[in-house]
Amino acid sequence: MAARRSPPQERERQRPRDSAAGNDQVHSWTLVTSQALDTAWRVGKGSVTLAVSFLVGTLCYFRRLHLYLGHRLKRWIGYLQRRFKRNLSVEAEVDLLSYCAREWKGETPHAKLVRKAYEELFWRRHIKCVRQVRRDNYDALRSVLFQIFSQGLSFPSWMKEKDIAKLPEKLLFSQGCNWIQQYSFGPEKYTGSNVFGKLRKCVELLKAQVTEAYEQMKTEKAIPSLFRLLFTRETSSDPLSFMMNHLNSVGDTCGLEQIDMFVLGYSLEVKIKVFRLFRFNSRDFEVCYPEESLREWPEVSLLTENDCHYHIPVF
Numbered sequence: 187m188a189a190r191r192s193p194p195q196e197r198e199r200q201r202p203r204d205s206a207a208g209n210d211q212v213h214s215w216t217l218v219t220s221q222a223l224d225t226a227w228r229v230g231k232g233s234v235t236l237a238v239s240f241l242v243g244t245l246c247y248f249r250r251l252h253l254y255l256g257h258r259l260k261r262w263i264g265y266l267q268r269r270f271k272r273n274l275s276v277e278a279e280v281d282l283l284s285y286c287a288r289e290w291k292g293e294t295p296h297a298k299l300v301r302k303a304y305e306e307l308f309w310r311r312h313i314k315c316v317r318q319v320r321r322d323n324y325d326a327l328r329s330v331l332f333q334i335f336s337q338g339l340s341f342p343s344w345m346k347e348k349d350i351a352k353l354p355e356k357l358l359f360s361q362g363c364n365w366i367q368q369y370s371f372g373p374e375k376y377t378g379s380n381v382f383g384k385l386r387k388c389v390e391l392l393k394a395q396v397t398e399a400y401e402q403m404k405t406e407k408a409i410p411s412l413f414r415l416l417f418t419r420e421t422s423s424d425p426l427s428f429m430m431n432h433l434n435s436v437g438d439t440c441g442l443e444q445i446d447m448f449v450l451g452y453s454l455e456v457k458i459k460v461f462r463l464f465r466f467n468s469r470d471f472e473v474c475y476p477e478e479s480l481r482e483w484p485e486v487s488l489l490t491e492n493d494c495h496y497h498i499p500v501f
Contacts, residue, residue: 276332279315279500282308300491303466307499315500323441326496330450330458333486333498342455363397365426395452400425416445441494447475461489461499
């Protein structure tokens, strides 16, 4: 008969079986955990990859959108700047020598002469800046009027008359100036009776500086030599031919000629000093219209590179 195993021996034999079962259980949990983590990693990795791909796609989209909008905005700003510049009659001040260096880069004798003239204005005439004026047939008149308004200069005395609005009709009916009906406004030719309303604001200069001077010249009264020169031209022997052949063309097909600059100075009662850069180192480099004012008239200054277009010097 076999002897009964003692409890300690039984426990010793049971212990390896329990240990093996525990190891199997731990391995099972480890395997399950590993599988769970692996599954979670694959799911998480896919989600992260999807999120990163979405984020990268979104960033690329907004980058392209930013570049597109930036390009469109740049073009729009450029368009507005060009449009604004075209509509700007008198531009802001710019440095005189910088403007000269930008506009006159050549090495021709004419370019060198103009550059020396600009240096003369900067160093000896103390002109530091220039205002560019829109290049058209009104730039001389626009340059003078801009300075009159910006400097707050007094208007000529004829502008202060109370009956100036009735002047066109008075010239026609009281003084027999039939030619007044032929006055035109740029491309608008021969407006007939409507001309009187438009002339009420501008025709006084004809009476005060041209018509009266012509009447005085016929009676051999003393008048400024300017008007004798004005009416000795074959193309302006009287007020009608002066208007038809010269005044009507101003702003339409041509600008102001030198003789017209004299008339402008007398009409606005200002002394117009012009620096003619292409005449540097000659007696005609600096001229005044009129040469001698009848009284202490205020002075405005212009500069021109060719006697065709004018800009405003800033002292």
